[in-house]
Amino acid sequence: MPSAIPLVEPYTHVPETKEQLDWAHLTNIDLSKYGTPEGNNELSQVLIRAIKTKGFFYVTNFGISQKDVDQQFALGQAFYKLPLEERLEYVADLDAGNYTGYRPAGRRPLTGGIPEKIEMWNMSTEDGQIRQPLPQPLDFYRDDIENFSKALHDKILDPLNHLIALALELPEDHFKDLHRWDKNDESHLRYMKYSKFSPEEVDALKDNLWIRGHTDLGSWTLLFRQPVAGLQIRDPETKGWKWAKPLDGSLTINAGDALSYLTGGYIKSTVHRVAVPPKDQQDVDRLGLMYFTRPQNEVLLKTVDSPLLQREGYSQNDFEAGGHEVPTMEEFTKLKQKWNQRKGVSGEQAEGQQILPGVIEKRLAKKPTKRARKAAQQLRLELARNAKIDQRQRKYSSLDEEGLNGEQQTIFDLVVKQGKSVFFTGPAGTGKSVLLKKIIRSLSTKYLGDDSRIGVTASTGLAALNIGGTTLHQFAGIGLGEAPTVMLIQNISKKKINLWRWLNVDVLIIDEISMIDCVLFDKLDAIARELRQIDLPFGGIQLIITGDFFQLPPVRKGSDDGSPKFCFESEMWNQAIHHTIGLSQIYRQRDPEFTVMLNQIREGRLSPTTIEKFRELHRPLADNGVEATELFPLRRQADQANSRRLRKINGVAHHYHAEDGGIITNEDTRKGLLSGCAPESLALKKGAQVMLTQNFDETLVNGSQGRVIGFANKDTFSSSQWEDEACEPQSSALTLHPVVRFLTQDGDSLVHICAPVEWAIEQYVPDPLDPDRWIVEKLATRTQVPLLLAWALSIHKAQGQTLERVRVDLGRVFERGQAYVALSRATSMEGLQVVSFDPSKVTVHPRVKTFYASLSKG
Incomplete structure (x- = not known):
């Protein structure tokens, strides 16, 4: 008897969606x-x-x-x-x-x-x-x-x-x-x-x-x-x-x-x-x-012999360009299907699906063509990402955790050991920069020295140099960042190194976040998601963000009333940040009373006692050989003040002109990258007050102040000969460098000759000759004497600096946060002179107060 025909129920298509979707036009x-x-x-x-x-x-x-x-x-x-x-x-x-x-x-x-x-x-x-x-x-x-x-x-x-x-x-x-x-x-x-x-x-x-x-x-x-x-x-x-x-x-x-x-x-x-x-x-x-x-x-899978392809320049695929055996379709299919179906491996862990690592790895040891080098870059991205699964389980014995207090240790564990995205904040002088540098060093250890996986950035060039990084804009490849997001993505995609940087990075560090606005933050999130093809905040990149929103606000004016749009107002802020932690232990100011006064300035709530104390600081500072650095709201005001003081000194001016280099040849672009480091031209005289702009050792650091006591050749210099400041160079034919008596934090002084040093804006790129190595490219370099005239500084330039002797005229400030940034540069009341103290100049943006109030409640 014939078997019965199996019953198959007809399939009914469901209705189409009524939602207005962004349909492709095919x-x-x-x-x-x-x-x-x-x-x-x-x-x-x-x-x-x-x-x-x-x-x-x-x-x-x-x-x-x-x-x-x-x-x-x-x-x-x-x-x-x-x-x-x-x-x-x-x-x-x-x-x-x-x-x-x-x-x-x-x-x-x-x-x-x-x-x-x-x-x-x-x-x-x-x-x-x-x-x-x-x-x-x-x-x-x-x-x-x-x-x-x-x-x-x-x-x-x-x-x-x-x-x-x-x-x-x-x-x-x-x-x-x-x-x-x-x-x-x-x-x-x-x-x-x-x-x-x-x-x-x-x-x-x-x-x-x-x-x-x-x-x-x-x-x-x-x-x-x-x-x-x-x-x-x-x-x-x-x-x-x-x-x-x-x-x-x-x-x-x-x-x-x-x-x-x-x-x-x-x-x-x-x-x-x-x-x-x-x-x-x-x-x-x-x-x-x-x-x-x-x-x-x-x-x-070899390229067909097509006249059209020959004319268009498509004569080799990535296998052939590498000079390696071309797989059969069966080989390619089995290997890639095996890769795609690894059990228990999430899509995030298997990022970069367009190239099969098992196939490409053996075919791209050499890359004689641009297209082959591009394929090799993609391969290395894949291999690096696959290695994450194992590397994140490693226990590292050489992490830089020494000297951290409890608050700092909590942050360190979250970001380095657990891979969490964290915003840590706190008043000036709480060790944010010190902690950040320890985190950067430890991440380098965690990623086995592959620093290309760590994007070290800051909102300004000076802040970036302080942590050994680059500006956020330079890292992102977005120029000024003013263009629409779609255009920024297109521009990044056209420059393979910018695209590679976004694809390869695991951790993005942003210092001095207060000067980044929420519009840019949201743009960067959209760029990361699109380029990495991962629909998670910042495309799955771990964020380590630090700064103090009570300090200088974003330069851009974005809201209808002309006020700044802070980064924490971004649509993506709460989604991107897993933990927010405030540091409270002050290191910069050694006087508990001064710490309380500065916290009141920071939060815009001054007690009568604090107001009176600041008014008492109008008195002149004791003369110890180094005048107090005067802080101005605008850079041109500081430059004018320094020029006036230098002209008043009798004597010969020694001029130092920077030597610039790097692979970027566009002069404007290079100058923009180097704007946060040393000046193009520097004139100094004996008696000029200066500030060090490089770290020499634990005693002489970026921000150390001093006075030029003469000029000497570095090869014949001996500090002992200059203790009485009577030594002079024997030959004017020698190359002379400034000799400076620096004031140290313990009140002592130290004589040091300041020969030119190099600043470099660097990026990590794949070695075109070796797929297993990364090399450092210097985008822009500047070699210059590491000094600035320091009778005066702009408040913007001073942000992040520690100054032993400071003079602030509050009558000149005009922006919220300026008073706090200026006053908190000082390490003590003994080294601070305050002119025209006006409580009305001490202002805090109400949205910043609300933001920090919500953190304290949480």
């Missing part, structure tokens, strides 16, 4: 035009443009009935209605890189610790037949499934391969012969189920993605219309994400890695992802029907 390939010379020529040009501009396109009128398509959806639905125990009998050998069969859900964790809910059923053919075991009811419909797969080849893939050959000026059957239906390959039909998430799971899913950004490894991917929106495409030009609209009667098709290799990179394998559906479709499962086609197993 080209349509109308195959009704295919088959005539004129139609083929027209379609070949339309197709090649579509692939090169978007990578995805629609195909309509492809000759397969909707009834046949719906039957495959119904069979997919029937498969997923089978008991899980039965489906598990058909699990593919995923660990070996085999996709044929069932792939259960939960293979990878998603962001937020949510288990993935994606299941796959893949059916491949051998010599034109499906030979793998099939459960019922699929086994009963085996012939229908085979015929459907063959129809895809005959009616869609063969025409597409024909059209591509025409576009590349190849024999018409060139690509068809590489994709023969009756030959062994890894092509397969897939039923793919995305199970719905609960509202709580959606909230916990940090990046809102079912599948992260990736490319497909084959030649073509055919996606049949699925009304539940989810597919998102990254535009190759703007790098923005667009939703792919499910059009009636259409197929959505994209090119994959194999076509990219076969065309030497001319055809791009476009990045795409699957997002959680819109809210009106989040209550249903999403069933996908797709077909993945690949060249035959024995096909070598």
Whole structure:
């Protein structure tokens, strides 16, 4: 008696979303035009443009009935209605890189610790037949499934391969012969189920993605219309994400890695992802029907000999450019599928899906071409990221933790040992910079000396130099940062070193955060997410941010009332920062009473006693050989004051002109980078008051003040000869450098000759000759005497400095925070002179007070 036909329930498509999504505008390939010379020529040009501009396109009128398509959806639905125990009998050998069969859900964790809910059923053919075991009811419909797969080849893939050959000026059957239906390959039909998430799971899913950004490894991917929106495409030009609209009667098709290799990179394998559906479709499962086609197993992934590709300069792919053995499609498929399906490895841990490390690693030891060097850079990014999994478990015995107090140790443990994003703040003199330097040194140890993974930045050039970094703007590659975010992303993407820096960095440090506004902070977050293709705050980069918002505010005026827009007002601030910790122990000021007074200035709440104490500081300071440095609100005021004082000194001026260098040749750009270090030109006379701008040792540090007592040649200099300040150089023909008597923190003095030193703005880049090494490039350098005239400084220049003797005229201040920054530079009341103390000049922005009040309550 014949067996009964298994009942297959018809599949009903759910309604399309009513939400207004940002849909991609894709080209349509109308195959009704295919088959005539004129139609083929027209379609070949339309197709090649579509692939090169978007990578995805629609195909309509492809000759397969909707009834046949719906039957495959119904069979997919029937498969997923089978008991899980039965489906598990058909699990593919995923660990070996085999996709044929069932792939259960939960293979990878998603962001937020949510288990993935994606299941796959893949059916491949051998010599034109499906030979793998099939459960019922699929086994009963085996012939229908085979015929459907063959129809895809005959009616869609063969025409597409024909059209591509025409576009590349190849024999018409060139690509068809590489994709023969009756030959062994890894092509397969897939039923793919995305199970719905609960509202709580959606909230916990940090990046809102079912599948992260990736490319497909084959030649073509055919996606049949699925009304539940989810597919998102990254535009190759703007790098923005667009939703792919499910059009009636259409197929959505994209090119994959194999076509990219076969065309030497001319055809791009476009990045795409699957997002959680819109809210009106989040209550249903999403069933996908797709077909993945690949060249035959024995096909070598070498660049085809195309006249068009030769003219356009696409004669080698990344394998060939490295001078290494080109893999077969079978080798590439198995290795990459094995990589993609590593069990328990999250998408974040497996970042950078476009290149398979196991394949590229052995093929790019040498890189004679720019394109090969670019591929090597991408490889190293992948290898570095993969190493994170093990490195974050290491125990390091040489971390720089000595001398930390309890508050500092808590911060240190969070950022160095636990990898948390932290904002730490506190009054001036609480050791923020000292702690930050210890963190930087320890992170270097943690990352085994690979400092390219640590972005050390600050809001100003001087602050950056103090911690051995660069400005935030320079690191980010954004110029002034005023352009729209989309334009900034485009500009960064065009400069491979800027793009590489964003992709490679694990930790971003930002010092003096008070001078960064929230507009820039949000832009940087958007840039990081887009470039890294990780939809987490700052693309998953760990943030270490420090500063004091009671100090100088952002320069940019962003709000309607002209007031600054602080970084903590950013939309992303609370999402990006895991912990906020305040330091309270003061190191700079040794007098507890003075510490209390400065805290009242900081918070804008002055007691009558504090007001009276500051007014008493109007008296002149005792003469100890070094005058108090006067702080001015504006730099030009400080420069004018210094020039006046220098002109009053009788004697010969010695002029020192900086020598600039570095790989940046644009003079304006280089000067901008070096603006925070030494002056281009410096005039000094005997008797000039100066400040040291480099750290020499524990006694002579950046900010040490002194007086020029003469000039000498460094090769013949002896400090003992200058103790009485009577020594003079014997020959004017020698190169002379200033000799300075510095005042030390303990009240003593020290004589030192100040020969020129080099400042360098550096970046880490891959060594073009060795893929395992990183080298330091000097963007800009300046060699100059490490001194500044220091009768006067701008308050901006003084931020972050410790000064033993300070004179402040509060009658001149005009900006919130200036009074506090100026007064807190002093180490004691004995070394501080305050002129025109006016309590009304001591102002704090109300939004800053509110922010810190919320921290204290928390």
